[in-house]
Amino acid sequence: MxxxxxxxxxxxxxxxxxxxxxxxxxxxxxxxxxxxxxxxxxxxxxxxxxxxxxxxxxxxxxxxxxxxxxxxxxxxxxxxxxxxxxxxxxxxxxxxxxxxxGGWFVWREKQPAPVLLVAGGSGVVPLMAMIRARGLARGRQPFRLIYSVRTPADACYAEELQRRVRDDPGLDVRFVYTRKTPADWPSPPKRIDVATLNTYGWPPDFQPDCFVCGPTAFVETAADILVALGHDPKRIRTERFGGA
The missing domain is CATH 2.40.30.10 (Translation factors)
Structure with missing residues (x-):
């Protein structure tokens, strides 16, 4: 370019x-x-x-x-x-x-591996670009997004994500609410932890490409958990948000 x-x-x-x-x-x-x-x-x-x-x-x-x-x-x-x-x-x-x-924290359509996206707050923005690119290309790579927000009102692209889960085969989205959950949510507010990534992420044996984006503390915690669960550190790409 x-x-x-x-x-x-x-x-x-x-x-x-x-x-x-x-x-x-x-x-x-x-x-x-x-x-x-x-x-x-x-x-x-x-x-x-x-x-x-x-x-x-x-x-x-x-x-x-x-x-x-x-x-x-x-x-x-x-x-x-x-x-x-x-x-x-x-x-x-x-x-x-x-x-x-930037050329490292990017997803390319030709990458065949499953993809795990882990977002904290506004860290969902570049991950949303990946989801949209997959949809545009009608990609077959299975995508999973785990999206941590304070409350339901703080979730960007909520309606579009709901639509894409319905219309884009192979896309799954899991919200994690840290301060307030929807009225019918089955669990209390919590932060992303080992159980979250183990339950809703891809198994390490699938060798997924992992992209983690958000505030520094969030990114470091999520990346450390992924490594502890057995994911290849070379397949974990991180982006930290800061500045205004």
Whole structure:
């Protein structure tokens, strides 16, 4: 992807709320070279006095020629960039964007192995790009997503995930609620633990490709559990979220 680190001017063509604090921006990016699910972009904001702030955001959309780029941004109240992207920008506004970036935390359609996705909070964004790419390609690789959120209201893409479980054969989704569960949920709130990954993940003997994304402590805990359960560390790829 030549020229992928050039700054480009992207235009917001649409925006929608995923939750009360997470917003998806749909961007038209001229001469976009395409991207792989799991890659991210850099966004740069520059004030009138010349001060600039730059943050990285995972791409939420699967790539289609001539298509748009979608970013889902989680607002952090003390952040410099995310409050602006969530609460200020609107359709027709322009942003400076650079990417795509990253080549390790990516899933490729030609990878035949089963896939285990483990997400904490907004760490679901690049994993959603993988799910969407699989759906677009009508992939046959079995996918399992284990998605940890505080409450049902904090789950991004909840309706789409429900639809995809119904319509995309081989996709399974398991939610883990850490603070509040749905009224009919069979267990109390909990964090992802050994029992969760052992019950709802793939057995190590299946040699799945594992992608873990979320806050640092979450990622380290989940990855350590996977290794303890017998998964090959070389097949566990992690991405930590930070910054705002």
């Amino acid at each position: 030549r020229g992928r680190l050039n700054w480009r001017v992207a235009t917001i063509t649409d925006a929608r709320w995923e939750t009360s604090s997470a917003r998806t921006l749909v961007l038209d990016v001229p001469e976009w070279p395409g991207h792989l699910p799991g890659q991210h972009v850099d966004i740069r904001l520059t004030a009138e006095d010349g001060y600039s702030a730059q943050r990285s955001y995972s791409i939420a959309s699967a790539w289609q020629p001539g298509g748009t780029v979608e970013l889902t941004v989680q607002r952090l109240e003390d952040g410099e960039v995310s409050p602006y992207l969530c609460d200020v920008v609107t359709k027709g506004d322009q942003l400076e964007l650079r990417g795509p970036v």
